[in-house]
Amino acid sequence: MAENPMLKFVSVPRDMPQKRDASERRTDFHEIYAEYADRKAQEQSSRCSQCGVPYCQTHCPLHNNIPDWLMLTAEGRLREAYDVSQSTNTFPEICGRICPQDRLCEGNCVIEQSGHGTVTIGSVEKYITDTAWEQGWVMPIAPKVERSESIGIIGAGPGGLAAADRLRRAGVQVTVYDRYDRAGGLMTYGIPGFKLEKDVVMRRVEQLEQGGVTFVLNCDVGVDLSFDDIRAKHDAVLIATGVYKSRDLGGPGSGAKGIVRAIDYLTASNRKSFGDEVPEYDTGELNAAGKRVVVVGGGDTAMDCVRTAIRQGAVSVKCLYRRDKANMPGSQREVQNAEEEGVEFVWLSAPKGFAGDSVTGVMTQRMRLGAPDATGRQMPELIEGSDYVEDADLVVKALGFEPEDLPTLWGVDELEVTRWGTIKADFRTHHTSLEGVFAVGDIVRGASLVVWAIRDGREAADSILSYVAKPAAVAAE
Incomplete structure (x- = not known):
């Protein structure tokens, strides 16, 4: 009887792809994890328990059929694994890189709950699709029938691109409008290369272009082209702009030079990686080189900022967060990576104001956790008389994003x-x-995850296809 290729979690330990040493990776913007070798991907996939109720799949916003593509990978049937993976996810190689698996699929893995260490779902997902690209299994978009219906999509981030892919495969005509000079949204200009190298995103954009999606870039809707004009051009319109308005910091001195928004800081760094001219970076305004950097915030954007500052050659990098480590919203895996690279976390601390016309320090208040709020999270409370100053030459505000009006x-x-x-x-x-x-x-949704945007985009594409088909159906009656 052939050996069962699965359920090896008892005898095979969890093993992530090799992570580059912190002293090496803090000097560049390349991704920090190596690829699995084929044998290692099969071995780690074989740890899946194939449980009757797959909580990994339930807790994935896309409900990816994770147990099946893990089993196919363990059996060496990698092309079939890719087919299953991409059937529910438009960009599996991107989700494999940037999803907070510790909060989603891997965090709900049954064998993790039993103390054996979760299956490395994200790393296998990344490996499957990277291999598919290398082997030529990722097929071009080729609609069987061209349709006359036209759809306009405002925003070339993950939601807009996922919808564009699904709509174009159905044969409708798709035009994507975006304010930036490259498509991809925050995947291109917000997320640093050490988490998501830009050729991975550009490859998908190129696939969409070659498949017949039209991109109208450097187009600021409401300025360069009115929303009414876009509605008039198309049979349906999808708004997928994301949220780009940064939450602000108040207090004395909050307008000082050297206090910058996370989105501006990250965009400048990513533009530099493309080889663009970035005057604000070259002058030092959006460059941490040689500076004492303080980042305010505890989410994944804050983690992107502190790790970027390390790579730019900051003298020191500190992250202020008003709660403790256990209560921060960002990925614990990202916090660990940041700590390894030399970031200092100052927990239970909040800015009160700023010193200097050109910032020289953050007036900081120490906090403690008090009674829970309505959501159950303990509320931070000020500790009277605990104020002190954190020295800083550059302060990055990473407090999250709000929708524009x-x-x-x-x-x-x-x-x-x-x-x-x-x-x-x-x-x-x-x-x-x-x-x-x-x-x-x-x-x-408000500021959320790339994987949720992909799910929304796929669902909306199906709704749009039903919507644009109705007039024809009515006319035929």
């Missing part, structure tokens, strides 16, 4: 938004208050 910016007051400024959209169809206008991703 799209109804005002675009002159469409009838576009309904929530009290938080996000667009109101049906959670099943993604249809907004405007006829034929849909919305997905962070502009609906």
